[in-house]
Amino acid sequence: xxxxxxxxxxxxxxxxxxxxxxxxxxxxxxxxxxxxxxxxxxxxxxxxxxxxxxxxxxxxxxxxxxxxxxxxxxxxxxxxxxxxxxxxxxxxxxxxxxxxxxxxxxxxxxxxxxxxxxxxxxxxxxxxxxxxxxxxxxxxxxxxxxxxxxxxxxxxxxxxxxxxxxxxxxxxxxxxxxxxxxxxxxxxxxxxxxxxxxxxxxxxxxxxxxxxxxxxxxxxxxxxxxxxxxxxxxxxxxxxxxxxxxxxxxxxxxxxxxxxxxxxxxxxxxxxxxxxxxxxxxxxxxxxxxxxxxxxxxxxxxxxxxxxxxxxxxxxxxxxxxxxxxxxxxxxxxxxxxxxxxxxxxxxxxxxxxxxxxxxxxxxxxxxxxxxxxxxxxxxxxxxxxxxxxxxxxxxxxxxxxxxxxxxxxxxxxxxxxxxxxxxxxxxxxxxxxxxxxxxxxxxxxxxxxxxxxxxxxxxxxxxxxxxxxxxxxxxxxxxxxxxxxxxxxxxxxxxxxxxxxxxxxxxxxxxxxxxxxxxxxxxxxxxxxxxxxxxxxxxxxxxxxxxxxxxxxxxxxxxxxxxx
Numbered sequence: 002x003x004x005x006x007x008x009x010x011x012x013x014x015x016x017x018x019x020x021x022x023x024x025x026x027x028x029x030x031x032x033x034x035x036x037x038x039x040x041x042x043x044x045x046x047x048x049x050x051x052x053x054x055x056x057x058x059x060x061x062x063x064x065x066x067x068x069x070x071x072x073x074x075x076x077x078x079x080x081x082x083x084x085x086x087x088x089x090x091x092x093x094x095x096x097x098x099x100x101x102x103x104x105x106x107x108x109x110x111x112x113x114x115x116x117x118x119x120x121x122x123x124x125x126x127x128x129x130x131x132x133x134x135x136x137x138x139x140x141x142x143x144x145x146x147x148x149x150x151x152x153x154x155x156x157x158x159x160x161x162x163x164x165x166x167x168x169x170x171x172x173x174x175x176x177x178x179x180x181x182x183x184x185x186x187x188x189x190x191x192x193x194x195x196x197x198x199x200x201x202x203x204x205x206x207x208x209x210x211x212x213x214x215x216x217x218x219x220x221x222x223x224x225x226x227x228x229x230x231x232x233x234x235x236x237x238x239x240x241x242x243x244x245x246x247x248x249x250x251x252x253x254x255x256x257x258x259x260x261x262x263x264x265x266x267x268x269x270x271x272x273x274x275x276x277x278x279x280x281x282x283x284x285x286x287x288x289x290x291x292x293x294x295x296x297x298x299x300x301x302x303x304x305x306x307x308x309x310x311x312x313x314x315x316x317x318x319x320x321x322x323x324x325x326x327x328x329x330x331x332x333x334x335x336x337x338x339x340x341x342x343x344x345x346x347x348x349x350x351x352x353x354x355x356x357x358x359x360x361x362x363x364x365x366x367x368x369x370x371x372x373x374x375x376x377x378x379x380x381x382x383x384x385x386x387x388x389x390x391x392x393x394x395x396x397x398x399x400x401x402x403x404x405x406x407x408x409x410x411x412x413x414x415x416x417x418x419x420x421x422x423x424x425x426x427x428x429x430x431x432x433x434x435x436x437x438x439x440x441x442x443x444x445x446x447x448x449x450x451x452x453x454x455x456x457x458x459x460x461x462x463x464x465x466x467x468x469x470x471x472x473x474x475x476x477x478x479x480x481x482x483x484x485x486x487x488x489x490x491x492x493x494x495x496x497x498x499x500x501x502x503x504x505x506x507x508x509x510x511x512x513x514x515x516x517x518x519x520x521x522x523x524x525x526x527x528x529x530x531x532x533x534x535x536x537x538x539x540x541x542x543x544x545x546x547x548x549x550x551x552x553x554x555x556x557x558x559x560x561x562x563x564x565x566x
Contacts, residue, residue: 059178072164086178088177093172138151145235202337212224222319225290227288234313303357309333341362345432368437374432379500382398384420443547459563462534466479466528466560470518472519479542482505493557533562541558
């Protein structure tokens, strides 16, 4: 008897494709007790106890892992009732196309009356005959979400068989016998298309018809929009799987999660009152997911010109995480209009206001062989590109002061393009191009504009700082400002590097002094700022003012005095 029991248990593990405990099987079975699924205590059902570890629960979405070329089977049964038993099965492929089949084992063939033979031996001729008395109700191959709805007038055992021939993957399966109250999956409208109602070089405006689920369960439903440059996705499960696969190749990419109730938000999640936006940078470009509540229109911004984008809309049940996909669409953004090119005169300083991703272009015709390009970013990071005869000579991102000396021929024509880099919504930058090095408008400044503080020389009421000077005699003005600790980040981010001492309060001025040294190795000066409060942070600034009276502001430094001395 023990040997027979062990034989049955081994066959259970073999057909399940994995080691599933008997306790897990019982827990799965208990989920079906309130449905029309036949209970496992049924006499006839007990003859199929080999399959208890593969019973498909009713009213619950089941995640199933498939190994390549190895089929996996799940079973469920319907009992005979006075009225026909209705059921539906929804299968969602999450990665690659799969094959799945729904088979029916008719009870009148399997149990004609008294049982004959030993049902414990699945390899016996009688068992094989009984397993062959099946009919195929549905067969599908592909990667779309498919639902089969059926009913039975008698006791029946159903078999679901899944197969992946491309690679290991996973799917989700949802079985329900409650066709009245089961609302795990949100409904799609009769016309589930996404309409493109407007497009430009950097935006696309989309609209779609409301899901019927929004009207009845508005607080539980929201729309999530997926934007990428590769292809459309037929399910949210497929989209999340593709992004997770990209993350394995690109460790810096961001996780994709739609639930706004998550206790731990991933980096890269940007919240507003009614919008959740997640950006994942993968090898195939940027994948953006925007969850927008129950609005059925949206303008996607910050797109690249002349680029084809694919758009998918998913209606999501927030409590169950189940979703339904609208029919995806794609469109190519318009070509960016040719930027207006202005001419800059030799030695003249211009100030440009930069907004968003707008490109600012100007050209300069060289007077001599050598030309010097000076850029002073007032706040934020700027991306500059310099071309000569359509050949790129410079492409660099910088913040603060930067200059480039280029050698060519007299009358060479240079094209300069500037745009914002990073997340700053707007900024301004001063630009000067000159071939007269003996009369620069910007003062000569050192290679480093950093201010250094000395921890050992810091006391409860004084701070000692140092900075680099130049070979040219220039004026240096030192300012200090008392700030609160929770305002440090705000002060540093909103510093206007183009502003001069005239914008500062008189009470903030420490001193002004002249300094220079022919030997650049010794062109360093120090200053001790006294009369400070203990345990207080101070914003320290140094301004270099040359013969042209144009100031150059060193990088601001925050230093806190000692609390106890």
